[in-house]
Amino acid sequence: MTDGSGTTDGAGGARPRRRAVLLSGLAGAGAGVVTGAGAAVARERSTPVVDDRLTRARAVARGFRGTHQAGILEAPPPYAAFVALDLMPDADRGAVERLLTVWTDDVERLVGGRGPLTDLEPELAAVPASLTVTVAVGPRVVRLAGAPTPTWLTPLPDFPQIDRLEERWSGGDLLLQVCAASPTTVAHAQRRLTAAVTDLARVRWVQRGFREPFEGPGLPMRNLLGQVDGTVQPDVTGLDADLLWVGDDGPAWLRGGSSVVVRRIAMDLDAWDRADRFSRENAVGRRLDTGAPVTGGGVDAPADLAAVDELGFHRIDDAAHLRRAHASAPHERFLRRPYSYDDGTGATSSTGLVFVAYQADPVRQLVPVQRRLAEMDLLNLWTTPVGSAVFAVLPGARPGELLGQAMLT
Template sequence: MSATSRRTALFCGLAAGVGGVAAAGCTGSDPAPVATTTASRAAGATAYRPFRGVHQPGIADDPQPYAAFVAFTLLGGSDRASLRRLLTIWTDDIERLMSGRGTIVDQEPELASVTAQLTVTVGIGPRVPGLAGAPAPAWLAPLPAFAQIDRLDPRWGQADLLLQICAASPTTLAHAQRRLITAAGDLVRLGWVQRGFREPFAGGGSGLPMRNLFGQVDGTVQPDVHGIDAGLLWVGDNGPAWLRGGAGLVLRRIAMDLDTWDRVDRGSRENATGRRLDTGAPVTGRALTDAPDLDAVDDLGFHRIDDAAHLRRAHGTAPHERFLRRPYSYDDPPEEGTLSNSGLLFAAYCADPARQFVPVQRRLAELDLLNLWTRPIGSAVFAMLPGASDGEILGQALVA
């Protein structure tokens, strides 16, 4: 008997002892599942998303499992010409990378061949429109202070430019990030990089929801940005001409105290969130899609959804208080004196953050039970540029 056969026999003997399901693959040689898996992986490696269009990719499309938010500061002396130069370079490089081609100076083009649904989305900060001689929307500014909860660290603060890089492969993401940073050359200074992840098996018909590191189902109520709620996401005629078809992005880095959360019982966790941990349903419902009954009371006359529950405080009081959420978790090395350094990169996209996002955030800052275990440590606002049509560069109308 060969070594391979002995290992197979040993595995099957052990598997048989733990149940028929575990041993199901030991009844004979059947290459079909392996071939199917190999084909599926190959298709996933070469899956791509189009770069050109009315809107940039990476906003309304399905989130990929891995993300990096990369911020830059424009160097002194930057003007419209230097901004146009940078956006011209990035446009060409992004289009190449998203289509599976290396950039012009790429010495590892093989890494680009694994497209893995790569998307790169470019945003600008409050200072940039002025450098380009263009008007800025009133909301393109740092958020108002939420003194009750904010513990903002300047290293995660506002920047001039943002690259949001997302992919189904961390290698593809890292390669794209490196190429785009080096392409910027001496036009910018790298500010911060925030990396995040989502459950790769969530969505796509799997039945598995996106969960954050508290175990909560995240992103439960989203506007229909492909239909009747598209105006809540994309900047229209009421915005500056150079931004029409773009969107606002609020990026908040929220630290989550897992050390103390671990000591909270399940009932208290559900009371704090207002949702069931197993299904994500409101505590007044059964299914994830059930509308919360904010008026329901228990036998003692108290609201079943606590007055300070996150669900109640985040619930929109007006039709426009909605925005598209695309959150990613982060889990960095623990800092001294802690067992964890984890949290959420809360990315919220909307046409007008001041009108749509700020009222909700203000209610959460004033009263939200989850504030006991979370604290915002980073905050920035960006205008995500419109898409580029054939022959255009990103930001064409801004730097023309």
């Protein structure tokens, strides 16, 4: 099998050369410069690990058919593109059906490592790299399809204390969440899926995101404030599954689907640079080094919201993000799946978090938390929401079905 670099993945003669190139880069970057015979030994020892990881990561193909769409429960791979599109002004039900027919087929092929029928670069699709594509719709699509619109499928309420929302990062008729372990795979899937529907929909905004490529068990996500992020989550594959998936109390066409809230939150890193370490840890109520609550224990220890210091003040500040975001009732929970963004210009709003939350009903589950955070949250000193959008995540397509089939019938 070719690996895209012109060498082979088998035990062919080209392999050691590729290993050496890879590892000389790593040695220079991480472990200092090793020279002479020692370098050769060091390279040879670490080679299989690096090579296997890359090969494995490139080869993983996620499934497509099922009760739920992929891209929600999986551990988030390091690269993502969130692409919002608007249907053409004269779009009708037929346009929605055509678009979902094209995307169902194209997504199934892409995640399986095959190019869509119109793909002129199918070689790029041959590296699925854990690709998932999650399709979600806004209220206009649901109306055009003739299905009942869930009451929550509407923009989040305004939070005037914090929001500085910009049109260019907000709203949309459709959302594609494209995630993979390779940025090339993400770019290719994004391009194929948008190009396939140019006569039906226009791209409204694109938000690219990234996470640490070497995350894994014990290696958590850090956002660009340096904080361990995404620690406290509901058990959505177990007892809390109802918090994630639309059930019998939602519209029949959406059962097995969900909702996604995408908020672009800019970080003022210059101001963050000026804050001392105590203020930074106090802002969330967690340590920066380990991500553990400031009240003690490891990263997974429950935060002790009642703990007080010798003066009687709460050890987790009354305005700390953790305290303000903590669920005050069991239903106030959701799955966070954030990505960092950084457009590299260094300009205001050029760095931040693409905050992504999945839940069965955002108005019931997320809005009370967001309202508390807007009223008081120390993190607001450094963060500003500049974009916001809400979409209904279609249920999974079972064998023989289109994505959104139940919405169209």
